[in-house]
Amino acid sequence: MKKYTTVLSLLLAMTGCTSSNQDTSEATLTEKEGYVLSKGERAVAKNHRIRFLVLHYTALDQAQSFETLTRSELVSANYLIPDRPKTYKGLLVADQLVDDHDRSWHAGVSQWKNRSNLNDTSLGIEIVNAGWDQGTGQLLGEPYNEQQIELLISLTRDLVRKYDIEPTDIVGHSDIAPGRKIDPGPFFPWKRLAEAGIGAWPDEGTIDNYLARFSVSPPSMIQVAKALQTYGYGYLDQQPERVVEAFQMRFNQENVSGIVDIRTAAILFSLIDKYHGKDKASAILLPSEVAALG
Ligand SMILES: [Zn+2]
Structure with a gap:
């Protein structure tokens, strides 16, 4: 107890101001080997290391x-x-x-x-x-x-x-x-x-809308790659087919081919819609000069 009181006085002396709103009560102090840690003041800016x-x-x-x-x-x-x-x-x-x-x-x-x-x-x-x-x-x-x-x-x-x-x-x-x-x-x-509430999944209604749209005007491979990248995938510049295959293993398990069919594209854009916003999906799908897929 005596030790803490000494440390407390020292901390107060260091701040040079007893009216500081820093909490220097003993409860915030932990004695370590050769030093003391104070957790009286804590930062707001932080997140978990595990993402x-x-x-x-x-x-x-x-x-x-x-x-x-x-x-x-x-x-x-x-x-x-x-x-x-x-x-x-x-x-x-x-x-x-x-x-x-x-x-x-x-x-x-x-x-x-x-x-x-x-x-x-x-x-x-x-x-x-x-x-x-x-x-x-x-x-x-x-x-x-x-x-x-x-x-x-x-x-x-x-x-x-x-x-x-x-x-x-x-x-x-x-x-x-x-x-x-x-x-x-x-x-x-x-x-x-x-x-069960674990992980991402597209909404069926949105998939149907994109199916209807893409059966008339399918997205280009560039647009699909952009959407995959937006969703989180890497390596699109190196092996896009393998990335498509991975996406299909996750979301379109009936067609793990590495080939982007209309349904795979519809699922992908439904996910962008749901987790990154409709505006993001629309921005990716803006008409470009790149030739459309198959
Ligand atoms: Zn593994």
């Missing part, structure tokens, strides 16, 4: 997934959704392998919303699933099971609330590393998550 949630599948079975994600010196994730989640007091159990404030190594070379190296700004969530074969378009094992999806929804809901994560900032690994990564794949139930 994005990145979803993955492990492409391994439960035992291999756990072994790799805990023992490997190359890869990790903040969370793991097991193949068959255990229960505790009637609730499903997720594994936290890396604390939120630590960087896990899950994203690799990546871009989203003009940021790169997303390990710095995201949390990685791995789900045990064998994945899919891009050649055949088929699942390699079982689909994501009900318990995994329920657990994932509860976990992501909690993280979204805690870190104020935007719907468009909940992404798949393939979204941030198109062409290099294909998880969580076109069998991942993004729509189901959206129905």
